[in-house]
Amino acid sequence: MIYYRKIPWDNLPAIQEKTIAYLTTKRPDILNRAVDASYWTMHDREILKWVPEINAGAAKYGLVCDYTAAFVMHRNGDGPLHIDNFKFDTRINFPILNCVGTRTQFYTGTTEDGVRHYSPMGSTAGTTVKIPKTASTVLLDEVEVDCVTVLRVNTAHSIWMPPNAPKPRITLTLGFDKDPTFLLDADLSSLNTV
Numbered sequence: 001m002i003y004y005r006k007i008p009w010d011n012l013p014a015i016q017e018k019t020i021a022y023l024t025t026k027r028p029d030i031l032n033r034a035v036d037a038s039y040w041t042m043h044d045r046e047i048l049k050w051v052p053e054i055n056a057g058a059a060k061y062g063l064v065c066d067y068t069a070a071f072v073m074h075r076n077g078d079g080p081l082h083i084d085n086f087k088f089d090t091r092i093n094f095p096i097l098n099c100v101g102t103r104t105q106f107y108t109g110t111t112e113d114g115v116r117h118y119s120p121m122g123s124t125a126g127t128t129v130k131i132p133k134t135a136s137t138v139l140l141d142e143v144e145v146d147c148v149t150v151l152r153v154n155t156a157h158s159i160w161m162p163p164n165a166p167k168p169r170i171t172l173t174l175g176f177d178k179d180p181t182f183l184l185d186a187d188l189s190s191l192n193t194v
């Protein structure tokens with residue numbers, strides 16, 4: 001099973017800069033975590049107007065973004081083992097701030113093992129399912145999301161920050177009109193990206 005893939009995406013530095021500008025200007029509640037939550041669904045998708053490079057890049061893969069959320073992490077407890085219970089098996093994640101040195105780790109575990117958790121911020125994904133880590137839980141793979149990365153969010157995963165890591169760690173986790181799972185093993189060699 002392939003759990004993730006780092007994929008080319010034009011203008012990532014501009015995406016990072018404009019996302020920070022958007023959060024600072026329009027969503028300081030997210031940037032500063034006005035409530036103690038890490039997962040923030042942005043239902044209005046206004047960020048896509050501020051950061052047109054997201055959908056410009058998605059077009060190269062035949063995708064249109066239709067789900068936007070920010071993940072704002074201060075401590076390892078903010079990214080416990082869970083399954084996102086999303087409509088597709090994968091989303092595409094963008095590192096925005098302080099992601100270098102962190103790890104997204106994939107483990108064994110199914111939704112039947114877990115406890116349904118309702119995001120206080122009203123995730124349109126509905127729920128995530130928290131999975132207990134036990135002696136039989138096995139690490140399957142891990143990735144540092146230091147560039148645009150397709151992730152199997154419906155496989156159990158947690159996010160790890162090293163001790164004394166700068167915070168907040170911020171990623172965008174984006175859903176699309178089509179399931180991006182095909183990108184995990186697609187031939188991308190003909191793509192013209194910078």
Ligand SMILES: [Fe+2]
Nearest residue numbers: 082084153157
């Ligand atoms: Fe997740």
